[in-house]
Each structure stands twice: as structure tokens, then as C-alpha cells.
Amino acid sequence: MTSFESELPRAYGMPPLTAVLRSTPEDFRVEEILGYDADGEGEHALLWVEKRDANTDWVARELARFAGVSPMNVGYAGLKDRHAVTCQAFSVQLPGKADPDWSAFPHAEVKILASTRHKRKLKRGALRGNRFVLVLRDVSGDQSHAEDVLSNIAARGVPNYFGEQRFGREGGNVAQARAMFAGRRVDRDKRSILLSAARSHVFNNVLAARVERDAWDKPLEGDIWSLAGSRSWFGPEPFDDVLAARLAQGDIHPSGPLWGQGEPPTVAVAGELERVIAAQHADLAEGLAAARMEQERRPLRLLPTGLRWHWLGEEALELSFELPAGAYATVVARELIA
Numbered sequence: 001m002t003s004f005e006s007e008l009p010r011a012y013g014m015p016p017l018t019a020v021l022r023s024t025p026e027d028f029r030v031e032e033i034l035g036y037d038a039d040g041e042g043e044h045a046l047l048w049v050e051k052r053d054a055n056t057d058w059v060a061r062e063l064a065r066f067a068g069v070s071p072m073n074v075g076y077a078g079l080k081d082r083h084a085v086t087c088q089a090f091s092v093q094l095p096g097k098a099d100p101d102w103s104a105f106p107h108a109e110v111k112i113l114a115s116t117r118h119k120r121k122l123k124r125g126a127l128r129g130n131r132f133v134l135v136l137r138d139v140s141g142d143q144s145h146a147e148d149v150l151s152n153i154a155a156r157g158v159p160n161y162f163g164e165q166r167f168g169r170e171g172g173n174v175a176q177a178r179a180m181f182a183g184r185r186v187d188r189d190k191r192s193i194l195l196s197a198a199r200s201h202v203f204n205n206v207l208a209a210r211v212e213r214d215a216w217d218k219p220l221e222g223d224i225w226s227l228a229g230s231r232s233w234f235g236p237e238p239f240d241d242v243l244a245a246r247l248a249q250g251d252i253h254p255s256g257p258l259w260g261q262g263e264p265p266t267v268a269v270a271g272e273l274e275r276v277i278a279a280q281h282a283d284l285a286e287g288l289a290a291a292r293m294e295q296e297r298r299p300l301r302l303l304p305t306g307l308r309w310h311w312l313g314e315e316a317l318e319l320s321f322e323l324p325a326g327a328y329a330t331v332v333a334r335e336l337i338a
Contacts (some may be wrong), residue, residue, distance in 0.1 A: 002268045008204060009158055010209045010337050012152055016145035019136035019337040020316070021330075025053045027135040028084035030329075032077065033126030038325050042119030044075075044091040045099050050111045055082045059110055060090060067092050067100055075122035078130070078325065080163070087113070091122040113174045128229075129305075136317045136337060143311070149307055149336055150319075158335050159207050159216045160253075160302035162200035163328030173197035174284075181287030195291055198284040199258045206277045207300050217301040219254060220248070222268030226255040226299040229324065233297045236267050247303065253299035260293035302327050 022028045036048045045067075051059055056079045074095035080086040102112040167173045177194040180186050186194065210216040224235040225243070228251055237243075246252045251267040257264045257274050264274050278285040304321035311317055317338075325331060 005225040008159075008161055008208050010335055011156070011216065015334070015336055015338045016080060016149055016220075017136070017139055017317075017337045018142075019139040019141075021134065021333055021337065022083050022134055023135075025083055025085050025138045027137065028081060028329075029133040030080055030088075031131040031133055032080070032086075032088040033128045034077065034126075034214060038116045039119045040117060042117050043095045044093050044121055044172055045102075046116050046118035046122070047090045047092065047102065047112055048087065048114040049090055050085065050087045050113055050255050051080070051085060052085045052109045054107075054109045056080050056088070062107060062110070063090055063092055063105075066105055066178055067097075068174075069093060073121075075124075075129040077122050079126065079131075086162075089122060089127075091118055091120075093121060098143055111338040113145075113259075116201075125325060127325050129327075130320045131327045132184055132320065133309050134319045134329060135312070136319070136333070139313065139315050139317050139337075148318075150307070153304065153332065154307045154336060157250075157301045157303040158332050160209050160299050160319055160327060161204050161331045163205060163330045165328070165330075166200045166311045167194075169198050174201045177287065178202075178283055181283055181290070192207055195288065195293060199293065202259045202278060202281050202284055203298055205281065206243075206274055209273055209277060210254070210256070210300055215254070217254065219243070219275070220268075222266050222270040222271070222272075224255045224265050224297055225252045225314040226297055227248055227252060228299075228303075231296075236265070236270070250303050253301040253303075255297040256300050258293075258296040258298055259288045261289040262295055265297075298326075299337035302330055302331065324333060 049059065056076060060074045060076055061071050064074045069092065074089040077089060080088050099115060102115050105112050173194055174197050177198040180191065180194050200323055207216060220237045222236045224233050226233045233255055243252065252311065259278060266274055302323065307321040309319050311318060319333070321332065
């Protein structure tokens with residue numbers, strides 16, 4: 001794990017194992033789950049693409065070039081890790097045009113597995129989640145303790161940190177966001193990335209404070225609740241048996257702030273904690289407010305679905321699980337390995 005990740009407190013203490021993650025791209029597999037079927041008709045070619053050690057934006061540009069259309073005609077639901085083998089959907093708008101011979105796509109690291117037609121361009125974030133298969137190599141440590149941690153993760157989940165991918169090389173996007181808020185000019189695309197990094201940094205620090213209180217999956221007075229599988233939230237309201245049951249079932253999660261203009265909706269203990277953390281990062285919080293970002297919420301708890309594991313001999317461990325869109329597999333692995 002990088003120094004950025006290791007600085008964030010873990011839910012289950014020091015990890016029981018040391019291991020290598022991503023020793024090859026094949027050891028980090030991701031399959032996108034759209035959660036809906038193709039229309040079967042329309043002016044968009046909907047492609048199911050496997051890429052190895054390739055950047056999602058680069059694949060999109062090469063698909064546009066191959067199809068003879070503008071890059072604006074290509075859509076995808078999510079950015080996928082470069083140093084991995086990933087399967088994801090792309091849409092290519094072909095108004096009045098037949099599909100090219102996708103089997104002739106000229107890049108060995110990209111395979112177009114299937115194509116059909118769809119009525120709409122794929123939009124960013126329009127997916128249900130992702131399915132992961134990770135293989136940890138050169139594993140050493142306490143395997144019995146590792147089994148206990150994995151059982152805890154299956155039952156309780158993990159803190160829903162933003163992963164290091166959100167912050168750029170060596171976490172440099174946060175420093176660039178500070179410079180932008182201080183007056184440095186950046187282009188529009190970069191501005192969006194830096195605003196996202198600034199919000200994520202404030203959120204991670206709020207979540208870290210909740211982890212230190214062992215309150216990342218438990219209520220604090222004044223909490224706002226996120227609905228599982230949705231961007232909706234509600235509260236604050238008194239914590240009662242009904243909310244307790246919904247929390248235990250994974251239907252709701254405590255939430256943290258994606259900072260913006262105005263005051264966060266939390267009150268009492270939860271609200272005070274968020275305001276203290278925001279004051280510690282005042283340049284970011286004030287910059288986000290000045291950029292007219294809205295106050296939004298993100299779950300503090302991440303529950304992997306269908307978590308399974310098995311040992312591939314003494315020095316390799318395979319993990320498989322599903323995560324909702326916007327969650328990071330690395331924050332699951334970091335509870336297990338240093």
C-alpha cells in the first residue's frame with residue numbers, strides 16, 4: 001500500500017498480512033455491472049470491451065478513431081483501473097452508419113467481446129457496481145488472523161474511503177486544488193478533477209475521525225443517513241429501533257460530507273465533528289463553497305457483496321466480491337494487507 005493509504009486509520013487494527021497486489025494485471029480483475037440490458041436498437045453501438053493495462057480514456061479515443069466519429073460520440077459509465085484486466089461497456093454513436101468490423105480493432109491490449117445496439121449514450125456513473133477478483137502474491141503473516149479480519153469485513157464492511165486513484169500521483173491533486181483555490185488557472189477538465197479531489201480529501205478526514213471513534217458503522221447524534229444503492233439521504237432524526245434494524249440489515253449507512261456551499265445538514269455531535277474537520281481544511285472547504293459545489297453525502301460504510309476468499313497455496317490469496325459504483329477495491333484490501 002502507498003503512504004497515502006497507510007496514513008488513514010483502519011477499522012480492524014494493523015493488517016495481519018503483507019502481500020503484493022497487482023504483481024500482474026491479471027491479478028486485478030474488474031467486471032462492470034451495468035444493472036440493465038441493452039435496448040437492442042438505436043444509433044449507439046453498445047460494446048462490451050476487455051482491456052489489459054490500458055487507460056479507459058485512451059480506449060474511448062481509439063474507439064472513436066476506429067469508428068470514424070468524434071470522441072464526443074463515445075460514452076462509458078466508469079473509469080477503470082489501468083493496471084488491471086477490466087471488462088466494461090462503451091457506447092459509440094453511429095447515426096445513420098453501420099457498425100465497423102469491431103473484430104478488426106487494431107490494439108492487442110483491447111478485445112471487443114460483444115456488440116449490440118442501444119438508444120442512449122452511456123453516461124458517467126450510470127452503473128450498478130463492479131465485480132472484482134484480486135490475487136495477493138508473496139503473502140506472509142498470520143493466516144488465522146487474516147481469516148478473522150475477512151469474516152469481520154464480510155459482516156461489518158469497511159470504511160468507505162476514497163481510494164488513492166482519486167488523488168493523483170503521490171496525492172498531488174490536493175496540493176493542486178489548493179493552488180487553484182489560491183488563484184492558479186487550470187483548464188475545465190482539470191478543474192473538475194481537482195474539485196473532486198478536494199471534496200474527497202475532506203470526506204476521508206471526516207471518515208478517519210469516525211474510524212478513530214469506532215463510529216464509521218455506528219450512529220452519532222445528529223447523523224444523516226444514506227440509503228443503500230441510492231444517492232438519497234434523510235435525517236437527522238432520533239436513532240430508534242427501526243433505524244437500528246435498517247442499519248443492521250445494510251439498508252442505510254451513516255454518511256459523511258461531500259463539501260460545498262452552505263452548512264452540512266448534520267447537527268449535534270455528528271455536525272460538530274464535520275465542522276471541526278472542515279475548519280482544519282478551511283482553504284479546501286472555502287474553495288469548494290466558492291466554486292458553488294452543493295452539499296452532498298456519501299456513505300461512511302462500504303459493504304462488499306458476496307465476499308469470498310481461498311488460498312492458492314501458502315503464498316497467494318484470492319479475493320472476490322462486488323462493490324457499488326464509486327467504491328474502491330483497494331480500501332477492502334488495505335484492511336487485510338500492509
